[in-house]
Amino acid sequence: MQSPTIKNLTANALRGGFLPVMMEKLWLRLTERNRRAEEAQSAAWCAEHAEPLDAFASALNPPAWAEAVEFDTALGKHAEEKLAAIDVDLGGGGDCRLLYFLVRHLKPQTMVETGVAAGFSSQCILSAMATNEMGHLYSSDFPYFRLERPEQYVGYLVDDDLKSRWTLHIEGDRKNLPMILAEADQIDLLHYDSDKSRSGRSTAMTLLGTRMSENSVIVMDDIHDNLFFRDFATAQSRPWRVFSSTNKYVGLIGL
Ligand SMILES: C[S@@+](CC[C@H](N)C(=O)[O-])C[C@H]1O[C@@H](n2cnc3c(N)ncnc32)[C@H](O)[C@@H]1O
Numbered sequence: 001m002q003s004p005t006i007k008n009l010t011a012n013a014l015r016g017g018f019l020p021v022m023m024e025k026l027w028l029r030l031t032e033r034n035r036r037a038e039e040a041q042s043a044a045w046c047a048e049h050a051e052p053l054d055a056f057a058s059a060l061n062p063p064a065w066a067e068a069v070e071f072d073t074a075l076g077k078h079a080e081e082k083l084a085a086i087d088v089d090l091g092g093g094g095d096c097r098l099l100y101f102l103v104r105h106l107k108p109q110t111m112v113e114t115g116v117a118a119g120f121s122s123q124c125i126l127s128a129m130a131t132n133e134m135g136h137l138y139s140s141d142f143p144y145f146r147l148e149r150p151e152q153y154v155g156y157l158v159d160d161d162l163k164s165r166w167t168l169h170i171e172g173d174r175k176n177l178p179m180i181l182a183e184a185d186q187i188d189l190l191h192y193d194s195d196k197s198r199s200g201r202s203t204a205m206t207l208l209g210t211r212m213s214e215n216s217v218i219v220m221d222d223i224h225d226n227l228f229f230r231d232f233a234t235a236q237s238r239p240w241r242v243f244s245s246t247n248k249y250v251g252l253i254g255l
Helices: 004-013 018-031 035-049 053-060 062-084 096-106 120-132 160-165 173-183 198-209 228-234
Strands: 110-114 136-140 166-169 187-192 212-220 240-245 248-253
Touching: 004 018, 035 228, 035 240, 035 248, 053 062, 053 096, 053 240, 062 096, 062 120, 096 120, 096 187, 096 212, 110 120, 110 173, 120 136, 120 160, 120 166, 136 173, 160 166, 166 173, 173 198, 187 198, 198 212, 198 228, 228 240, 228 248
Parallel strands: 110 136, 110 187, 136 166, 187 212
Antiparallel strands: 212 248, 240 248
């Protein structure tokens, strides 16, 4: 009998728009071969530069940081209950404390995020925007093609009453980002958490960079995966930082 994963992969591959992204992912896996060596080098660089997030954020804006920590604790409980209701592994989220904090501190008009999955980051960004009473979030995702009808789970954690500030595209960054650029004049805050390959990060930064200014702030998740963040951040004339999060490192540019 066919395994559920093979069945879902086959069914999704036959759906319009899925196959090219699936092939691209396979190609990246085969071609970015030196990943392990680069990952070790990158993790060592991150460890060398990491600073405590709470010290950074509480020095910048103590009330916003206290609010972010409280929100993150509540979101963790809410997500646990909601995810327990479906028997599907949707993976973990980005650093919600940092994202909530930045949205409350910077009050962006326009924010872009890549990588939604269950929607931890979308829920925390949209909640902070609701409290700010301003802002719009454009999100780019590609559903987990190992699952059956995976699009039903994208942003599963996002509350309905927050969705008026949200535009979600789910055809993969290659297609989604040009659509977002057609809608967003300027990007004040970017959270990158989708395709973690070097080329995925590089293509997105080149595209989205056309709508970012010297004041725009960039958050990049899982920067230990390869040396892209090190090379990109150190080539900028703006400050950059590295934070250690749960089992990973998160990079920040612009503050
Ligand atoms: C780590 S998860 C995102 C977690 C999310 N930011 C959160 O905090 O809950 C990564 C997501 O990016 C999506 N993804 C991977 N490659 C992508 C691509 N090329 N374009 C768009 N989304 C992609 C994955 O399918 C998955 O939904």
